[in-house]
Amino acid sequence: MAAAAASGAWLTRAATVLVLGFVVASAKAGDVDMVFLESAVSKEAVCLDGSPPVYHFSPGSGAGANNWLVHMEGGGWCSNAVECSVRKGNFRGSSKFMRPLSFSGILGGSQKYNPDFYNWNRVKIRYCDGSSFTGDVETVETSxxxxxxxxxxxxxxxxDLLARGMSKAQNALLSGCSAGGLAAILHCDRFRDLLPATAKVKCFSDAGYFVDGKDITGNNFVRTFYKDVVNLHGSAKNLPASCTSKLSPDMCFFPQNVVPTLRTPLFILNAAYDAWQIKNVVAPSAADKKKTWAQCKLDIKSCSSSQLTTLQNFRTEFLAALPRPEQSPPSLSMFIDSCYAHCQSGSQDTWLAEDSPTVEKMQIGRAVGDWFHDREVSRRIDCPYPCNPTCKNRDDD
Known part of the structure; x- marks a missing residue:
């Protein structure tokens, strides 16, 4: 019970119950139970600070009782010990700082606003490792x-989810946002292989299609950054072998090099003017020392004409990095809107609401549901900014 007591101390206002090696914690009405997987600690499967991993779980019901939606949280990456040490002091690197939360969007429990997944077993895996769930280094430096x-x-x-009943899944969707969206691509085929051969299994990446692009100085800042992440976390052995057999591991952190090799159906949701990529691929601080892009990165409406030209060029580069029809299976779907946004599936107002973003009169939630249930496989690519008045420009993670 010592572990339960320790975990309980991490959760103010929360009640905790220890059951078969994990701690379940819940708080106010509307929040979804947190599962502190204490049993994982003995397997050395821990957050950056050594604390146990966490997921939130809402059980399925009725026709959705044997269907599973597993969604991975986003939150960037850390590429060196200094960056990772900072994350240890917050929920990005330690479950000690995690709190209960509510589900919305693709994880929402309303039939009206999430008709295709509302009654499934819905899981949100919290992100506390800084490597899109790819790291595995045995040594822990004392310092x-x-x-x-x-x-x-x-x-x-x-x-743990397989033991809870996912091993008998009839339908399953592995999804994620941002770094979690990248993880959904990197773990897609592995997830498929762990589930029954008779199950319908697909993967969905929201704002996880990070491209190998040049910044405003002409350098490959993000390529160097990803190489450092892969090396630091020992990620190489956990990246898809279908890619690493042909390219260096750091290049297999880019979806454009992985997606054409996938065996499992994938849906790509992304903004063509992805807010995170504009800030960190196109105009990272290292390339914008005079901060001439500061206002533009905060609000696309504040961009100068020359900056807008750069953004339109990035859109062209982004679209070119998407798999062409002849490079990918016919089951690949896309929804690429012209919003200045990052992550659009986790909030109800962008997932499926009366005024949520549309492309070709289709909302995101309906497009994903149609694709999963084989009602329609589509590749919707929006016109250039500022053509879409339904956009909700935001930078959620």
Missing amino acids: TNLHYRGARVWNAIIE
């Missing part, structure tokens, strides 16, 4: 006490 164990965290949580 930093950093645990690079993202892949072990993913494996431990998936094993």
